[in-house]
Amino acid sequence: MTTKKIKRREELATMLKRDFSTIYRWLRAYKQGGITSLLTVKKAPGKTPHILPEVREKLIKKLQEPEGETSYGKLQIWLEKECGIKVSYKVVHDLVHYKLKSYLFRPKTPKQ
The missing domain is CATH 1.10.10 (Arc Repressor Mutant, subunit A)
Incomplete structure (x- = not known):
């Protein structure tokens, strides 16, 4: 079995069927904080309730x-x-x- 090496982000986006901007965000997260940052699931802040x-x-x-x-x-x-x-x-x-x-x-x- 041969493994195709990906040389460009666009190729990775096509292969994974993801938008280029998603690949960019993933790589940026990895560069900034390593694998931990990449795998951290962030919760959206949500809307502030009208009634506290x-x-x-x-x-x-x-x-x-x-x-x-x-x-x-x-x-x-x-x-x-x-x-x-x-x-x-x-x-x-x-x-x-x-x-x-x-x-x-x-x-x-x-x-x-």
């Missing part, structure tokens, strides 16, 4: 109150007044409904 953990805890306590809140709009206003953060209706809805899996209090209407 301490405010989220206040919101959870608010949602647990017996009388409860009746609308996401009211929660949006509460967050601005009580916690000093201005977030969109969608941010409040998505956090409460999807992430916290909480449902707002709906007063029962009497049957007629």
Whole structure:
């Protein structure tokens, strides 16, 4: 079995079916920090949350109150007044409904 020697980065990119810029990044990482740097898996920083953990805890306590809140709009206003953060209706809805899996209090209407 013969081994083909790669002489140019473009050849390596073609052989590995990777973009040239990827090969460049790999080689740069290896030159800067050796094999350890090349093999380190980096975690993307991600998006900064709109509602910080301490405010989220206040919101959870608010949602647990017996009388409860009746609308996401009211929660949006509460967050601005009580916690000093201005977030969109969608941010409040998505956090409460999807992430916290909480449902707002709906007063029962009497049957007629």
